[in-house]
Amino acid sequence: MHRALWGYVFALPWVLGLIIFWGGPILASFYFGFTEYAVIGSPRWIGAANYVKAFTADDLFWPSLGRTFTFAAAFVPAAVGGALVLAVLLNQKLKGTNLYRTIFFVPHLIPAVALAVVWTFLLQPKLGPVNLFLRNIGIENPPAWLASRDSALYSVILINVWAAMGGNTMLIFLAGLQGVPQELYEAADIDGASSWVKFRHVTLPLLTPTIFFNVVLAVIGALKVFTTAWVATKGGPSYATWFFALHIYFQAFQYFRLGYGSALAWILAAILMLFTWIQVTYSRRWVHYEGG
Amino acid sequence: MTQTTMTRTLVTPAMRLRANRVILYAVVLFLCVLFGFPLFWTLMSSLKTPAEMFAFPPPLVPAEPQWANYYNVLVIPRIPVIRWALNSTIVVVLATAGTLVTASLVAYSFARFEYRGRDALFLITLATMMLPAQVTLIPQFVLFHKLGWINTLLPLWVPYWFGGGGFAIFLMRQFFLSLPRDLDEAALIDGASFFRIFWSILLPLCKPVLATLGIITIIATWSDFLGPLIYLNSPEKFTVSVGLQFFNNSPEVGGEPMQHLLMAACILSMLPVIIIFFLGQRFFVQGIVMSGIKG
Numbered sequence: 090m091h092r093a094l095w096g097y098v099f100a101l102p103w104v105l106g107l108i109i110f111w112g113g114p115i116l117a118s119f120y121f122g123f124t125e126y127a128v129i130g131s132p133r134w135i136g137a138a139n140y141v142k143a144f145t146a147d148d149l150f151w152p153s154l155g156r157t158f159t160f161a162a163a164f165v166p167a168a169v170g171g172a173l174v175l176a177v178l179l180n181q182k183l184k185g186t187n188l189y190r191t192i193f194f195v196p197h198l199i200p201a202v203a204l205a206v207v208w209t210f211l212l213q214p215k216l217g218p219v220n221l222f223l224r225n226i227g228i229e230n231p232p233a234w235l236a237s238r239d240s241a242l243y244s245v246i247l248i249n250v251w252a253a254m255g256g257n258t259m260l261i262f263l264a265g266l267q268g269v270p271q272e273l274y275e276a277a278d279i280d281g282a283s284s285w286v287k288f289r290h291v292t293l294p295l296l297t298p299t300i301f302f303n304v305v306l307a308v309i310g311a312l313k314v315f316t317t318a319w320v321a322t323k324g325g326p327s328y329a330t331w332f333f334a335l336h337i338y339f340q341a342f343q344y345f346r347l348g349y350g351s352a353l354a355w356i357l358a359a360i361l362m363l364f365t366w367i368q369v370t371y372s373r374r375w376v377h378y379e380g381g
Numbered sequence: 382m383t384q385t386t387m388t389r390t391l392v393t394p395a396m397r398l399r400a401n402r403v404i405l406y407a408v409v410l411f412l413c414v415l416f417g418f419p420l421f422w423t424l425m426s427s428l429k430t431p432a433e434m435f436a437f438p439p440p441l442v443p444a445e446p447q448w449a450n451y452y453n454v455l456v457i458p459r460i461p462v463i464r465w466a467l468n469s470t471i472v473v474v475l476a477t478a479g480t481l482v483t484a485s486l487v488a489y490s491f492a493r494f495e496y497r498g499r500d501a502l503f504l505i506t507l508a509t510m511m512l513p514a515q516v517t518l519i520p521q522f523v524l525f526h527k528l529g530w531i532n533t534l535l536p537l538w539v540p541y542w543f544g545g546g547g548f549a550i551f552l553m554r555q556f557f558l559s560l561p562r563d564l565d566e567a568a569l570i571d572g573a574s575f576f577r578i579f580w581s582i583l584l585p586l587c588k589p590v591l592a593t594l595g596i597i598t599i600i601a602t603w604s605d606f607l608g609p610l611i612y613l614n615s616p617e618k619f620t621v622s623v624g625l626q627f628f629n630n631s632p633e634v635g636g637e638p639m640q641h642l643l644m645a646a647c648i649l650s651m652l653p654v655i656i657i658f659f660l661g662q663r664f665f666v667q668g669i670v671m672s673g674i675k676g
Contacts, residue, residue: 092494092495092575093494093495093496093497094496095490095494095575096490096493096494096495096496096499097490097496098490099486099487099489099490099494099575099579100486100487100490100491100499100502102483102486102487102542102543102544103483103487103502103506103543103544103550104502105543106483106540106543106544107505107506107509107544109524109543110517110521110540110543111509111512111517113520113524114516114517114519114520114521114524115512115516115517115520117520117523118516118517118519118520121519121520121523128523128526175412178405178408178409178412181405183402183405183406183409189409189412189413191659191662192413192416192417193412193413193416194658195416195417195420195655195658196416196419196420198600198651198654198655198658199420199651199654200603200604200606200621200622200625200650200651200654201604201606201622202604202606202622202623202625202626202650203622203625203647203650203651205626206625206626206643206647207419207420207422207423207644207647208419210423210426210640210644211419211422216435216437216439218418218422218439218441221438221439251416251419255416284401309511309513312513313513313514313515315606315607316606316607319606319610319626320606320626334515337515338607341518341519341522342522342610342611347519347522347523350519351516351519351520353515354513354515354516354518354519355516357513357515357516358512358513358515358516361511361513362511365511
């Protein structure tokens with residue numbers, strides 16, 4: 090049998106997968122976005138009505154989008170910055186580094202559901218250890234965290250940052266740090282550079298591709314935030330943690346408005362693509378590739 | 382000589398370095414507490430009596446560890462934890478097997494064969510990693526609904542037998558590219574078939590990357606929440622992750638406080654992933670380093 094033909098044979102599972110689970114669904118979802126569809130029966134074409142409804146007649150659309158952006162604006166710098174700090178610490182060749190790395194990484198391994206359940210208890214207003222600690226150090230009225238409309242969004246941000254900081258983002262930074270040539274530090278030492286100057290002028294510029302990679306991934310993750318909010322608060326109290334992904338879920342799988350849900354999903358996809366495109370374009374100004 | 386110049390002459394660079402070390406260790410220890418405490422607290426809570434859970438202030442460590450909680454959580458009527466664990470295991474094993482087998486086959490094709498459309502196909506593969514799952518979720522739900530697969534485990538593992546996803550293929554392809562081509566060419570001259578070259582020569586060399594991919598898939602499928610939430614609706618079909626939140630939302634079940642049991646259930650749900658991670662930590666970190674940095 091011809092060699093190229095074997096290439097097709099071995100690629101076949103993926104070609105089928107692309108058609109069945111990606112290509113077909115993408116086309117279908119684009120079509121559903123212009124229909125009214127409730128699983129039972131067949132989709133009914135209604136033109137751009139779903140999109141019009143989203144932008145003009147859905148009370149939860151703009152608030153859930155705004156909330157998702159607030160989440161991303163707080164989560165991305167905190168998680169990526171925190172991961173960088175952890176990675177720099179682990180790169181100091183302290184004794185027990187493997188143990189520290191494991192301790193930082195474990196939160197990332199905890200299934201998102203268990204994570205949300207555990208944090209619901211940790212942040213419990215009266216008996217939760219976080220507030221007991223805060224009262225012990227003299228803060229008389231600690232926040233009610235997930236239980237209050239004012240602090241629920243920040244609590245969900247806190248939980249997600251905590252879980253993400255020591256995870257893959259940190260490992261990718263660690264790999265990046267280990268790729269910085271030692272000669273550069275030695276040269277800086279001869280010039281009498283302080284640790285901060287070395288970090289600012291040697292480490293950071295060489296790390297920009299890694300930072301870029303992590304920021305893009307963090308933005309994509311942040312705009313899709315779902316599980317912690319769903320499990321811990323179901324989007325409440327009074328919609329305080331009703332993120333865009335929750336809105337899609339509720340529309341599509343609780344109210345079975347599959348057409349409207351598809352339109353919302355495409356709006357999310359468009360936003361994600363736009364953000365990724367902006368980041369890629371803007372990155373040329375600050376990301377330095379070696380020899381590039 | 383003034384006091385300040387005195388001290389300045391007394392602080393040698395070696396001393397400053399040592400002071401820096403002390404500060405670094407202090408920071409790292411603080412962070413370890415910050416990251417370790419929630420898990421420690423959960424573990425301790427899972428060993429408490431209901432009274433200790435609601436005591437004020439709650440004790441950090443139980444007076445007498447209630448190991449029976451771990452037995453009791455498995456036998457609560459109407460909460461079939463063992464059934465959920467079994468369902469999760471079925472999904473994890475079949476999904477991981479599917480990913481390892483099909484992703485390596487497809488990656489072999491991408492890395493070793495030349496045919497029309499290959500590069501375009503690979504580019505599409507990379508593009509699938511960018512698309513949010515939300516877009517394909519609704520039509521996939523319709524598809525599985527039409528197939529009559531809703532409230533079965535099939536939607537949770539069958540798709541993994543179709544290439545295992547963009548990331549898995551990308552990771553395997555990078556590894557195949559790093560293996561010398563002379564290996565397969567020599568075998569080809571000896572008359573081995575392409576499948577035999579793949580199976581008996583290349584795949585054994587892929588063990589480290591297969592382990593990495595296996596661990597990543599096990600963790601992802603064990604923790605997956607959205608899939609089971611959408612496709613499963615009767616409690617006996619649940620996986621652990623979706624069952625756990627059902628548990629959380631049913632304080633009325635059984636009528637007595639169950640928070641200590643819920644904590645035990647949380648620990649049980651984390652255990653498999655944490656064990657897998659510890660067993661394969663070396664491969665896992667390597668794999669992330671390999672895939673994350675060399676693009």
